[in-house]
Every structure is written in structure tokens, then in C-alpha cells.
Amino acid sequence: MNSSETEPSPAELRAAITAEMTRTAFQKKAVSRAPINETLDDAIAFFTEHGYRSGKTGRPNQIYVMGGREGILPRVNAEILAQGNVGKAKVTMLTISGFGPQLAEVLRAYTVHLRERRKPGAS
Numbered sequence: 360m361n362s363s364e365t366e367p368s369p370a371e372l373r374a375a376i377t378a379e380m381t382r383t384a385f386q387k388k389a390v391s392r393a394p395i396n397e398t399l400d401d402a403i404a405f406f407t408e409h410g411y412r413s414g415k416t417g418r419p420n421q422i423y424v425m426g427g428r429e430g431i432l433p434r435v436n437a438e439i440l441a442q443g444n445v446g447k448a449k450v451t452m453l454t455i456s457g458f459g460p461q462l463a464e465v466l467r468a469y470t471v472h473l474r475e476r477r478k479p480g481a482s
Contacts, residue, residue, distance in 0.1 A: 379431055384456075385463040389470045391451040392477050395420060395443035398451045402439055405472060409465045426462055435459030437466055 367375065391398040399415065399422055406413035412425045416438070424437040437457020445452040453473070457466055 375431060376433075379460075380458045383432075383460050383463050384458045385437070385466045386454075386456045387466070387470055389453045389455060389473045390445075390477070391453060391473050392449065393451065394449055395441050395451045398453065399439070399441055401476075402453075402469065405469055406465065409468075411462070411465070424457060424462070424466075426459060429459045429461050432459055435462040437462055 391401075393401070399420070402422055403413045403415070406424045410426070413422060415421070416423050420441040420443070422439050424439070426435040429435050435458060437455065437459075440454045442452045442454075444450065455466055455470065457463065
């Protein structure tokens with residue numbers, strides 16, 4: 360049996376990974392009523408609790424989210440960029456983007472988490 364029949368070529372594998380990244384891409388803007396540092400610390404804690412590595416990047420007001428293999432993707436990534444005092448004082452706008460089958464669902468859950476925190480009486 361020829362090995363080229365069983366394994367995809369590097370170009371085919373790269374095309375499949377690119378297609379999966381596109382299919383599972385997540386991009387959304389969200390709003391937090393908390394100050395920027397508190398919002399980013401909450402995001403780091405949220406993603407760490409969900410099994411992803413998360414922390415601040417070298418760029419100001421930005422965090423990374425990294426995970427291991429999901430499906431055919433060898434590694435999944437996301438980033439969250441925060442802009443403080445948008446519109447009103449103490450309103451933080453987050454730009455959330457990432458890819459991965461499970462990570463996209465966790466990113467979606469994070470946007471729900473932000474909405475829950477905005478409700479009166481939420482901590």
C-alpha cells in the first residue's frame with residue numbers, strides 16, 4: 360500500500376486546517392460595566408476555570424487564551440482586546456476573536472457570562 364494514499368499531503372492538511380479555522384471562527388464585541396483591569400482579570404479567571412491557559416499579553420489591555428488540540432487543529436487560540444471608557448465612564452468594550460470547535464463555544468459562554476454580570480444585583 361502506498362503511504363500517499365493513506366496520509367494527506369502537507370498542502371492538503373494545511374488546507375483542511377485553514378478550512379476548520381474558518382468554520383469555527385468566533386468574533387464578537389461585548390460590553391462590560393466593570394473597569395478594564397477588573398474585566399480582564401475576570402476573563403482570565405473564566406478561561407482558566409474552563410481549562411484554557413490565559414493571561415495578559417505584552418500589549419496593553421489584551422489577553423490571550425490558548426488551548427491544546429481540538430479536532431484536527433493542533434492548537435486553538437483566542438484574544439480579547441479591551442477598550443476602556445467607551446461611551447460612558449466605566450464601560451469597557453471587549454473585542455473577542457478566536458477559533459476552535461470547543462473554544463468557540465466557551466467564547467460564546469463568556470459573552471453570556473458578561474451579560475449576566477451586567478444585570479442588577481450580579482457580582
